[in-house]
Amino acid sequence: MTELTSPAAFPVTSGRRKGYDPGAVDDFLSGARAAFEDEAATLTSDDVRAAAFPLVRHGYAVDAVDGALARIEDAFAQRERASAMSRRGARAWVGASRALAQEILDRLSRPSRRRFRRVSHFRFGYRIDEVDLVAGRIARYLESGESLTIEQVRTVAFRMQLGGYDETQVDAVLDAVVDVMQSVG
Structure with missing residues (x-):
């Protein structure tokens, strides 16, 4: 997930098109990375799926961010699955x-x-x-x-x-x- 927190990781919209607020996306991805590295953290795949960001001019391209979020959600889900299987x-x-x-x-x-x-x-x-x-x-x-x-x-x-x-x-x-x-x- 390291590459997902870099500002250059996502294309930026131009003209009248809006995209996700880069600050909000970067903050969320930074928190998600920290949560993934700390298995005691409470962020879940459901939280990643529910993530929403304000739309702004010159924001990150929505499709690119959504694709990254899907991959992050899958990573959290795999970890949750392994944890649940070992517990139950x-x-x-x-x-x-x-x-x-x-x-x-x-x-x-x-x-x-x-x-x-x-x-x-x-x-x-x-x-x-x-x-x-x-x-x-x-x-x-x-x-x-x-x-x-x-x-x-x-x-x-x-x-x-x-x-x-x-x-x-x-x-x-x-x-x-x-x-x-x-x-x-």
Whole structure:
């Protein structure tokens, strides 16, 4: 992770395009590096996944930072997996991962247009048809091992619609899918 804390590690946006605030990114990466080196630190892969930075002119290119964060998240997840397996044993770890996968599959197996809570008809939420399409793909991954990568889940984006699916609920399930995928390594 050393190269990720260097100011030259990320391209900087130009013109009217905005990017992540370099100071905020550098501070986060510095803290993440320190936390990774100190196994007693409390930063987790979930914390890395939830990291957000202000957008500014002449900021770091969003795609480059997001790619680095994904790699850092994976490193923390691998460490968390190894730690949990040594504490609880491989059987318990696999059992917990299976239980979470089954919980996700149960939700995604609900009828189309009813997989998630809907927002009010006067508010915007994720487009139902797009979320249902992705939900079907994730369900097939969990049921039969259809090809799907963590990066595809991390980068999925949905358009908005009035009365759509609740963003928070959909995002929580996507985060859980990433957790399951990371747990199986």
